[in-house]
Amino acid sequence: MTPDLIILADTVHTLDDRPHHEPIQAVAVSGGVVAAVGSRSDAQSWRQAGTRVVDLGTATLTPGLVDCHIHPVFGLDLTVGVDLSGAGTLEEVRALLRTEAANDGEWLRGWGLNPNAFGTTPMHRHALDDVSGGKPALVRLFDGHSALANSRALDRAGVHGPEEFDQASEVVCDGDGTPTGLLLEAAAMELVQRHMPQESFAERKARLAGLLRDFARSGLTGGHIMDHSEESTALLQALEADGELPLRLRTAPWCMPGSGEAQWKDMARSIGTGGRRWSIEAIKLFVDGTVDNGTAWLYEPDTLGQSTAAFWPRPEDYTAAVRYFASRGIPTATHAIGDAGVHHVLNALESLAETVPADVLRRTVHRIEHIESVPDQLVERFKDAGVVASMQPTHCTHYSLADHSDNWSTRLGPERADRAWRCRDLRDAGVTLGIGSDWPIAPYEPLPIIADSQLRRRSGHPEQQPIAPAQALTALQALEGYTSHAAKAAGLWDVSGSITVGKRADFTAFEMDPLTTAPDEFAASSVLGTFVDGEIQFMLERLG
Template identity: 85%
Template sequence: MPADCAPPALTSSPGLEALKPMTPDLIVLADTIHTLDNRHAEPIQAVAVSGGLIAAVGSRQDAQAWRQAGTRMVDLGSATLTPGLVDCHIHPVFGLDLTIGVDLSGASTLNEVRSLLLTEASHDDGWLRGWGLNPNAFGTVPLHRSVLDDVSNGKPAMIRLFDGHSALVNSRALEVAGVHGRYQFDQASEVVCDADGRPTGFLVEAAAMELIQSHIPRETFEERKSRLAALLRDFARAGLTGGHVMDHSEESSALFQALEADGELPLRLRTAPWCMPGSDENDWKSLARTLGKGGRRWSIEAIKLFVDGTVDNGTAWLYEPDLYGQSTAPFWPRPEEYSAAVRYFASRGIPTATHAIGDAGVEHVLDALESLATVVPADVLRRTVHRIEHIETVPDELVARFKGTGVVASMQPTHCTHYSLADHSDNWSMRLGNERADRAWRCRDLREAGVTLGIGSDWPIAPYEPLPIMADAQLRRRSGVPEQEPIAPSQALTALQALEGYTSHAAKAAGLWEVSGSITVGKRADFTAFELDPLTTAPDEFAASNVLGTIVDGELQFLLERLA
């Protein structure tokens, strides 16, 4: 914690932990308060806040002694209060581009996809847009531009697949962009072509998609600001008090600054700009210079890298090919350059977060991070958190290596429960085969190995609502769908582990455990209030229950009207 933010010394008394002297701005009361701080042996039912920090914790009786003239009291009654929930992997600004047009995430058949696109194409917009398309909806029908040609009413069309790493475009879009054949890229990206060298319309990874995206008219800044403000308000109403944003751009800075100036930034955002293949040390230096920039509730704090793509589009990095002979190449054509980039940032105390889904990809990241011990001073290495994002299929030996490296695992339980099936009939499982599909999202094994496990949504790849995600992490199936067979049920988290993934472990995954992640005197006053107790309520029931409110910096971001 910076010296100018350090809290006064702690004092204690029976049933009360407090900063002295204390004049609380806010006191929150709840029948159940889970502090995630094991030092509190007795039940806690009151928290006092002063100057944005937790000033005292204790009983309802203690709270009466803390109250001063002007102190606001919020009594949540039978509710449960926890540290504020933090989504460890979201894309709120990048997601604005990924969520334009019709939402196809609920379409399970090709006929449903066609029907939704036909309705969307009847609008007057210049482009037919859609997002969230699950390739399982196509069944055995190839992903081909002709599917869109039939429903696009002569308009250029671009449809994002659910993984965010691929898109399907129609013939008119290829014509507008002047894309007529294969391309060479600095990263593992592809304009997929048929045997005659003609583009099929399937675009894999960012560089290929940008060939089309760059021709689509952009929204105005005000339009994007308005959409982002509404999205962040929805995040807060869902229970989130913070998010680890796995992208950043100049536009992100401008949008966050504008929202903060208007008082419309209801949660903390910790962002990470991308370091991509083809970059060199000059580019890395430019990225490093952005670290620490930000405002009151947002800041650039890490670097995001990729070593592979996704299983579903054949760009994961696996030891052995998938069913179609794909997923054997790294995202960085020369992966040693990825390792050099990690060393550059790590040696300067800059945290990194690397997208790695396949077993070979995860191993390469672990190799790179283990090698830091020989080139990075021990004190720098000790205070810098490095993470691997996603980790969808790995063998036992890689799980064991996490603990030895101190690497944080950041995972998304609903990627498993929404996009794979226990009988392995989904695209992800079929591509991998039974052995690798049985290693799906090994959340419990990583926790039992002593690994810090942050949990998130990867919105807009999957829904952002944290309560269903926490429930899915325990059920290993979609909450509210009891007839669905659990997927690798041995990997189910406990209720406490699921909550920790959004609170204490989320703080550790950001290197912020000293200032957040538990209800502890001196830490940030960020809280989430629940209608039901996340630790004792059946997961399906909890997923369908209400969030009652969120508090950030000791300031109410939202409170259900009946409690206000």
Template identity: 85%
Template sequence: MTPDLIVLADTIHTLDSHHAHPLQAVAVSGGVVAAVGSRQDALDWQATGTRVVDLGSATLTPGLVDCHIHPVFGLDLTIGVDLSSASTLEEVRALLRTEAARDVDWLRGWGLNPNAFGTAPLHRNVLDDVSDGKPAFIRLFDGHSAVANSRALAVAGIHGRYEFEQASEVVCDSDGVPTGFLIEAAAMELVQSHIPKEPFDERKSRLGALLRDFARSGLTGGHVMDHSDESSALLQALEDDGELPLRLRTAPWCMPGSGEGEWKELARTIGTGGRRWSIEAIKLFVDGTVDNGTAWLYEPDLYGQSTAPFWPRPEEYTGAVQYFASRGIPTATHAIGDAGVEHVLDALESLRGLVPADILRGTVHRIEHLETVPDDLVDRFKGTGVVASMQPTHCTHYSLADHSDNWSTRLGAERADRAWRCRDLREAGVTLGIGSDWPIAPYEPLPIMADAQLRRRSGAPEQEPIAPSQALSALQALEGYTSHAAKAAGLWDVSGSITVGKRADFTAFELDPLTADPDEFAASSVLGTFVDGEIQFLLERLA
């Protein structure tokens, strides 16, 4: 063995159960792990030309992978002023006034938390007198809704109700006049299509900077839950320039109103891509969000909403899943409400007998989000092989233990007590991938791993934990970003642990994620990331 690289660290967690003894060294050759052992072993491995990176007292783990992100789609969702810090309506309006004073054609904002409105309705008049005569388009934090002002509605020619192929709505008052509240993608696109497009080079620059920030945060990969022709062009352009610092596995959307012709075109894209990015799955939706009344629940929410599926004819969703599954194509379905999760499980269980057993065994299907589910649905996961992909900070950032937040209020105490049942799913033997859903929530993985253990925001010990019985252990939180992330992508045979023959993707930490206090871990440093045995980021003092 003549390794290209040797990485040394006082603590190495391989996430490989066969490694019972302490390890401090990993050798890399040709982008894969060639050996693991002690610092003494490393002396025997080293050869002329081998680079040695000694991380000292650091902890090394398999590379962290965010199981649900939107880096390209997020470029649109993060234009304008960040409103996520605004907790009151006046704070929202003050931020928008400042933004409107800038030399921009459209007033844009994002990250708006509906809790800031209190009992006030989401209405265009909130924007009209702070937009300086400009058309305004403000996205709510969930990414599934937006508020447009009167000028923007006029520019888009929106004067009344619309009919859509999906559960989308231009909300109107009792007189049929649009309020400016736009729910789900089809309604938002009516306005979005009139906003000037950002030049390709600017988007490439912003995406490159974002991905570098991902690497500095500790990420070596991500499961991207969207894809478009622009995504291909941007990712390939970055890779051609040597600026793709992590692996990206993408999934284009399959939407209501589509049929076998569209499904065939989507299927043809599977497996295409570059060295570090590729299209590997199909993303579908069966509902929207609790906060805007478009989740699919057994019983209505407080306002009589959230009882309809995103696919008006849900049997067509089932048909789409069967089409892709029969061709060995993984699916990932957005399902937040209890009825939505049940329908996805029904659809996936229908594959038995329809799809050859070898194809079914070799294809991973996932449910994304699972925000409120009863015991019987948790039990149904057992033995199905269906993966749960969840975002702990959706719980800790947007709900409260006393149920006074919008999400909990809409659901009522009984359903809100079933919030993000991460621990129950793990104890049921379910593979649980963890992610951020950036830009819906911050992408930094260390605070997310801490929040998964604390069930509150890290760094905020005064906050009461939300459903603390659902807290993950430190190991489970790490597994959600490593071994379980690999299993959620059907890649456990090549990644997710530091094992000879697997990809040499690593993350190095200042503190040990398995022993550090979660609050302290969340605030600590990432020392470096490696992909294919190549350094993507290394803290300056270690370089």
């Protein structure tokens, strides 16, 4: 063995479930894969002329963190204008927008708006009209599935009443048929968005490059991107042509209502294409929307009488799409938030045994994304169906409250709100649980997310009451959600997810041990470095 790199650290968590007779404190890398693990004394015998040694001292080394649900390219559109995510009241929202309106720009734009800021006041275009300085305005809500437009933006787009769509989208209107400004789901928002000025390719490339560097600094070595477009291909190709991407990216184009086998065939052909560190590897589908805007799919209506319809007007067409891809060994990931939505996806995936060969089913991973409120019987079905759960703990800790006074809980009512984000129940049932952020819906920094999944409240806020505390993960389970379970959620456990000889040399180095440090303290600590293919992607200056 002639290693290219040796990494030393006082604590190494391999997560490979293999017995080690002494603590692992050294990892050798050769050709981008792990060549050996052992003690510091072992490392002395591995070292050859030309071997680089990185001694992290008292740091902790783990397999590289992978965010199981992000939208970096799609997020470029969702994060234009003023960040409203910190605004807790309508007056704070309006003050931020008024300041933003004074800046140059034809449109007033904002993002990250939390509907809880409106309290009991219905969202209406009038809230934007008198703070927009005469400009057309569009503000994206935090869920990414809805937006609020002002009167001038609706006029600019020619939106003067209800519209019909191929998918469950809506231009919300008053009783007299006049739009309120609230636009639900992508097709409705696109009516206004198509009239807005667009960034240049160079501007978007620069923003994406900066975002991916920030991902690496946060500790991420990989991400499962839950969208893909022709622009995504062009941007990722351009970034790789300028130099390596700082993390591995697996993308999944959207299969939407109204599509058929001709479109599905084109999508299937794209699977496996990409570059050195990015590739198209799955298909993303939606079966419902969100609880907060009344477009989730629930067994029973929410307290406003909404959230009773599937995203696909004919849910059987969704099932047909899943069968098409699954029969070709193509993984699927389905957005399903409400209990009826999750139920339908499980039915569809369980039905695959009737039409898909057993060997194809065994090697293909199918996932359900989000899973915000489900009853016991659905939790139990995940394991038998072999379905992966992909969840975002900070959706719970950032946007709901223990006393159920938030918009999400109020809409669901106490019984369904008590079933919030059942991470622990799914793990205890033996289900693979990948963890992610859903950026830009919630912050991408993984350390606070790992902490929140244990605390069931926002890290750094000990005054907050935990939300459904019985659903707290252990420190190990939380770390696994970003490492070993993230690899299994991508069908990559044979090549990644643990520090094991022969697997990819992707690592994250921490100032604090994620398994022994109190969650609040861990969330506030530093990431010291990341490695992909045994190459340093980020290293804190004091260690460089």
